[in-house]
Amino acid sequence: MKLSRLLSTLFAVAVGLAGVALVLYAWRLPPFATSIETTEDAYVRGQVTVISPQLAGTVVEVPVQDYESVAEGQLIARIDDRIFSQRLAQARATLAGQRAQLANSQQGRRSAEAKVKASEAAIASAQSAFDTSEANYARIAPLASKGFVPGSDLDVATRTRDQAAAALDQAKAALEVSRQDLQTVIVARQSLEAGVEGAEAAVRLAEIDLANTRILAPKSGRLGEIGVKLGQFVQAGTQLTSLVPSTVWVVANFKETQLPGMTVGQPVHFTVDALAARTLTGRIERFAPATGSEFAVLRPDNATGNFTKVAQRLPVRIAIDPGQPGASELVPGMSVVVRLDTAADAAPPAVAGN
Structure with missing residues (x-):
């Protein structure tokens, strides 16, 4: 009887120690x-990169399959590019027109500069005529006052001097008009240059749109499931497939x-x-x-x-x-x-x- 109780006690202690050891082991204590x-x-x-188009259009080519390995730059899908090709041609034509206007402006500037030089020459001629008439009047006026020449000669010298002075003023005014015309051409050229830059930017944008009709692999890897079908109309951001690099x-x-x-x-x-x-x-x-x-x-x-x-x-x-x-x-x-x-x-x- 005592042996049985002793064995039971030892068994209970062993079970308790085993439980404590299990807890200590589980908690790594x-x-x-x-x-x-x-x-x-x-x-x-x-x-994992999601492949999506940057513009809307109809898919006309899908040369890849599900889970296929692709190299960087390989074609994954192609969108119908006819509209984008025409937009590029239109942008290039607009650029050619803007450049022609700019070239014509350059010719107009040369013409305006020539008119300025002609006006400057006219002033020099009018100044010379005025100086001559002024000198003639200065000689005749004293003689007329003493009665050595007729009064009609003094009247002619006076009118000649006044006409020369008016011609000189007119030449100076013409020079100012020529200079203003030249400035107008210069200012207009700046506008035309801006127009050329805008047309060049439009060409670059059209080229980018045309290039974006070809959806290429951004790097080497394996494709996921191809979610786009031939003839499907896609929008910008539509998920076409996924690319998983190595x-x-x-x-x-x-x-x-x-x-x-x-x-x-x-x-x-x-x-x-x-x-x-x-x-x-x-x-x-x-x-x-x-x-x-x-x-x-x-x-x-x-x-x-x-x-x-x-x-x-x-x-x-x-x-x-x-x-x-x-x-x-x-x-x-x-x-x-x-x-x-x-x-x-x-x-x-x-x-x-x-």
Whole structure:
């Protein structure tokens, strides 16, 4: 009887110790504390680019297929360019007209400058005639006052002088008119030059629109599902397909309680579910500037009467070491399990992702 009670007591103590040990192990408390941190909240990420047109039109060519590999600059789709070609021709014709008007303005300026020189020459001639008539009047006036010449000669000299003075004033006025005409041509030329610049800009815009009828791959990668069909009318911004470049990385969401000891450059091991749990390596590249809850559309409001502390998760970007088997098979969205030793020495990341 005593032996049975002793065995029962020992069994209960063993069960209690096992329970305590299980709790300590689950919470990684001494003596089961470890520097190894793991998380299943991790995924492969990549630069998925949505391919969209910049103008509206009817699709007349789609030379690619779903999930096809493409090179940078390869044609993905083409929009009917007849209207845009005519707009470019119209813009070029307008530019030619503006340049012709500018050239004609240059000829008009030369003509106006010649008129100014002619007016200046007319002033010189009128000035010479006035000086001559003035000198003649100065000789005749004293003689007429003494009666040595008839009064009619004095009248003729006076009229001649007055006519020469009027002709000189007229020549000066004509010179001012010529100068104003020249200034008008110069000001008009500035307007024509602005018109030429505007026409050149219109040509460039038409060339850009024509080039945008060809939707090209911005970089090398693999396409997603092709969402556009031949003959479909598309608008600017319509999603045609997606492009996934070959550069990928891993984002692991660690709890804030797992972050102590983690530094940039520490080695990381991770397994990929889609690769039969194959283990690959990488290094911590950088930490997110805030936890995932801060980037959520509906952020939590803890200023309420009831509050329960919940460990937040911080995204950690992991660069994948190049050249290892299976790395080329990783695609964005794959689930991975990340494992790292926070006590490991840090080193510069092996790969610098974008």
